[in-house]
Each structure stands twice: as C-alpha cells, then as structure tokens.
Amino acid sequence: MASKVDDTHSPNLKSWVESANISDGDFPIQNLPFCKFRGAGNARAEIGVGIGDQILKLSVCAEHGLFSGETELAARSANLKSIMRLSKSDREHLRKNLSEFLSDEHSALAVADWRESAFVLQADVELVLPCEIGDYTDFYASVFHATNVGSMFRPDNPLLPNYKHIPIGYHGRASSIVASGRSIRRPNGQLPPPDDGGEPTFGPCKNLDYELEVGAYIAQGNRLGQPIGIEEAEAHVFGLSLLNDWSARDMQRWEYQPLGPFLAKSFATTVSPWIVTIEALAPFRCRPFERPKTDPQPLPYLNSEGNQSAGGFDITLEVLLSSSKMRKENIAPIKLSEGTFRNMYWTLAQMVAHHSSNGCNLRAGDLLGSGTISGPEKSSRGCLLELTWDGEFGRPVPGTQRTALELPTGEKRIFLADGDEVSIRGYCKAEGYQRIGFGTCDGKITASIDS
Numbered sequence: 479m480a481s482k483v484d485d486t487h488s489p490n491l492k493s494w495v496e497s498a499n500i501s502d503g504d505f506p507i508q509n510l511p512f513c514k515f516r517g518a519g520n521a522r523a524e525i526g527v528g529i530g531d532q533i534l535k536l537s538v539c540a541e542h543g544l545f546s547g548e549t550e551l552a553a554r555s556a557n558l559k560s561i562m563r564l565s566k567s568d569r570e571h572l573r574k575n576l577s578e579f580l581s582d583e584h585s586a587l588a589v590a591d592w593r594e595s596a597f598v599l600q601a602d603v604e605l606v607l608p609c610e611i612g613d614y615t616d617f618y619a620s621v622f623h624a625t626n627v628g629s630m631f632r633p634d635n636p637l638l639p640n641y642k643h644i645p646i647g648y649h650g651r652a653s654s655i656v657a658s659g660r661s662i663r664r665p666n667g668q669l670p671p672p673d674d675g676g677e678p679t680f681g682p683c684k685n686l687d688y689e690l691e692v693g694a695y696i697a698q699g700n701r702l703g704q705p706i707g708i709e710e711a712e713a714h715v716f717g718l719s720l721l722n723d724w725s726a727r728d729m730q731r732w733e734y735q736p737l738g739p740f741l742a743k744s745f746a747t748t749v750s751p752w753i754v755t756i757e758a759l760a761p762f763r764c765r766p767f768e769r770p771k772t773d774p775q776p777l778p779y780l781n782s783e784g785n786q787s788a789g790g791f792d793i794t795l796e797v798l799l800s801s802s803k804m805r806k807e808n809i810a811p812i813k814l815s816e817g818t819f820r821n822m823y824w825t826l827a828q829m830v831a832h833h834s835s836n837g838c839n840l841r842a843g844d845l846l847g848s849g850t851i852s853g854p855e856k857s858s859r860g861c862l863l864e865l866t867w868d869g870e871f872g873r874p875v876p877g878t879q880r881t882a883l884e885l886p887t888g889e890k891r892i893f894l895a896d897g898d899e900v901s902i903r904g905y906c907k908a909e910g911y912q913r914i915g916f917g918t919c920d921g922k923i924t925a926s927i928d929s
C-alpha cells in the first residue's frame with residue numbers, strides 16, 4: 479500500500495539548481511511539491527513544481543518533449559487535477575522524471591538551450607489555490623483535541639462513545655477555501671446568550687480561533703457506489719499540505735448541536751499553496767498512534783497490516799503568531815505550539831476508506847482536513863481554545879478562568895485580535911534522509927464588516 483523509498487529520496491542527490499542544495503531548505507530535490515502560480519501582469523495561472531527558490535513550469539517541459547503519454551497531456555494542462563487524475567504508477571514515474579531533470583547528474587534539462595524559459599522565481603509570482611476544490615471534508619482525528627474540546631463543551635461527557643470506532647467528520651465549505659496570504663475577515667454571526675441568562679445576539683465573533691491541520695488532496699477518485707478499500711486508500715491520495723480551519727468558537731458553541739459545525743467554520747479556511755506528494759513522504763512514514771490496550775480495535779474495513787505498520791506520517795508542525803504591534807516594533811513572531819501528525823488517532827488511509835465506505839464518491843482535487851492536530855502535552859495543543867484553557871488533559875477544572883497568553887509586547891490573547899497573523903509551518907526529518915518542508919500557511923485577521 480505505502481509508497482516505497484527509492485532513488486528519488488537519496489540524501490546524496492543534489493540539483494544543478496543551486497538554491498535547492500542549501501541545508502534546511504523546504505524544497506530540495508527530494509521534495510518536488512506541486513503548486514499553481516500566476517506570473518506578473520494578467521498571466522494565466524499554470525502548474526509547476528517547487529525546487530529551491532524556483533518553480534519549474536510543467537507546460538514548458540511538456541512542449542519540449544520531456545514527458546510522454548498521459549503525463550504529457552496532463553503536464554500541458556493548466557489544471558493540477560489533470561496530474562492528480564493520473565494513475566499511481568504514472569505519478570510515480572513523473573516524480574522519477576522530474577528528479578532526473580533536476581539532478582546534477584545526467585540532466586537533459588540542465589543543458590537545454592530553452593531551460594531558462596522553464597523556470598520562474600517563486601518570489602516573482604503569486605501562488606494561488608492548487609486547484610478548484612469540489613468538496614471539502616474536515617475530520618476530527620486527534621483524540622487529544624477531541625477530549626480537550628469535549629471536556630470544555632460537555633464536561634460530563636468529553637469523548638462520545640463513537641469516537642474510538644468511527645473517524646468523525648463533517649462536510650465543510652469548499653467555496654471559502656483560500657490560499658495562504660489572503661486576509662481573513664472576522665465573521666459576524668449569532669452569539670450565544672451570556673451564561674447569566676438573556677438572549678442571543680448578532681455581531682462580530684468574539685472568540686476567533688485557528689486550527690492547526692494537515693490537508694490531503696484526493697488523486698484518482700472512485701465511482702459512486704464503489705468504496706475504496708483500506709489497502710488501496712493511499713493510492714487515492716495525491717499529497718498533503720498545511721491547513722488552517724479558522725473557527726468562531728462562540729458561534730460554534732451555540733450552533734453545533736445537533737448537526738455539527740456550520741457558520742462557525744464556513745467563513746474561511748486557509749491552505750498552503752504547495753502540495754507535497756505522498757511519494758515524497760515515503761521516508762517519513764511511521765507506525766500510527768498506538769492505541770491503549772483497552773481501546774477497541776478498528777473494524778475490519780478500517781484495519782489492515784499496511785496501515786498498522788506504516789499508516790502514520792511523521793510531520794512536525796508549528797504555529798506562529800504576530801500581532802500588528804509586534805510587527806510595528808519589529809518583534810519576530812512567537813511560536814504558540816509544536817506538534818506532530820503521527821499523534822493522530824485515525825490515519826489518512828482510514829479517513830479515505832471510511833469516507834467512501836458508504837459508496838460516496840471522492841473526486842480528484844477534493845480536500846480532506848485532518849482535524850486539529852494536538853498532542854498529549856500542553857505545548858502541542860493545536861488551537862487557542864485548548865492553549866488558553868487551564869484544564870489538564872481529560873480532566874476539566876470546573877469554574878476555572880481561561881489563562882491569557884502574553885505576547886512580547888505585553889499584549890494578552892485568549893482568542894485572536896484584529897491584525898493578528900497566524901502562520902503554520904511543517905517539515906519532515908528522519909535519520910539518513912534530506913529534510914523536506916511544506917512552505918507556510920499564513921492568514922491575517924481584519925476587522926468585521928460594520929465594526
């Protein structure tokens with residue numbers, strides 16, 4: 479099931495694109511993430527591959543005959559879904575091709591007289607959404623997050639009995655997904671009555687939060703009515719990116735029962751523009767989160783040997799925050815938390831298998847969010863709702879006050895203020911392999927309408 483480590487992951491591989499060879503860069507030749515970008519002026523957006531500080535334009539490579547068959551047609555397209563729809567073996571072959579073109583050994587591209595026309599500096603383009611996202615589903619796969627949030631919203635009953643049997647998710651809104659860098663307007667909405675009684679009100683959200691998540695883009699989809707088995711599930715994943723599921727907690731608390739989140743989530747979701755392919759992640763696979771012995775085993779449709787041995791991904795994730803005052807005073811962003819994707823209770827393969835188990839068809843370019851990635855430690859809590867809460871894991875402290883975070887300027891935060899900028903970063907490291915990174919997923923809060 480899992481993609482294998484091969485020559486394209488060799489730590490000895492270097493590129494003739496010099497900027498790809500700096501240590502600790504996000505885009506060495508071992509990564510080769512996809513993006514969609516728009517050049518200067520009103521240029522048409524096109525698809526490319528990140529290498530060092532450059533983007534390799536796939537259409538230019540295709541015009542000069544570097545690809546063949548289905549891959550050539552897909553590379554000529556301005557739609558990344560054409561690449562996503564390729565078979566797993568064509569996608570693996572494309573990665574091998576790209577690695578050869580960019581390698582400092584035997585590269586036909588390095589010596590081509592048209593090579594300059596095939597590259598553009600990342601700093602000179604606008605990185606846009608990788609594709610038009612048809613459907614977006616957000617899961618809830620961290621048991622630490624689910625238990626913490628459950629403790630706050632339902633102190634008597636934090637983790638509902640279905641959690642350890644079923645990957646919980648809800649259908650999100652695809653139309654409001656934006657690429658990193660777009661500002662996020664504070665939503666207006668219906669706010670719950672105060673604790674001491676009264677009526678609900680309508681106005682600017684007062685408890686605006688981020689959620690640290692990983693996003694997965696679907697590759698080839700499945701036919702309506704034809705579930706994807708757990709063993710094949712990962713062949714249907716194109717790659718991963720960073721995702722911020724902006725959340726209006728006051729609106730959420732008031733609206734989420736009985737049908738789940740609605741307007742508290744649908745006003746905006748930010749994704750990083752780079753998609754790191756599932757093939758690039760092969761060296762960073764790991765055993766998934768180990769369930770306590772007393773937990774139920776997953777039902778057979780969510781269980782396989784491959785998933786049990788290597789269904790996890792060791793991706794380190796960080797959240798950084800800067801306020802407008804910090805930026806004015808030239809103070810660097812502060813790190814709010816650091817966690818790892820390997821801590822998730824449900825794996826990517828289980829999410830895909832479960833999502834399609836009723837016959838629901840997934841389509842190329844659909845986006846699955848992992849759910850907030852929180853770990854067992856306080857320092858790995860993936861949203862402010864958890865970070866500024868006094869409760870210890872699984873044990874809420876009734877009646878306690880929320881504890882504000884203090885910024886270097888002396889400003890205090892329980893939730894986000896206008897002007898705050900949240901940045902998510904992610905990278906993978908493993909002994910004997912080159913580090914690869916995900917770029918950044920940034921968004922800055924602007925004031926609500928009419929405020």
Ligand code: MN
Nearest residue numbers: 689723849850
């Ligand atoms: Mn979420």
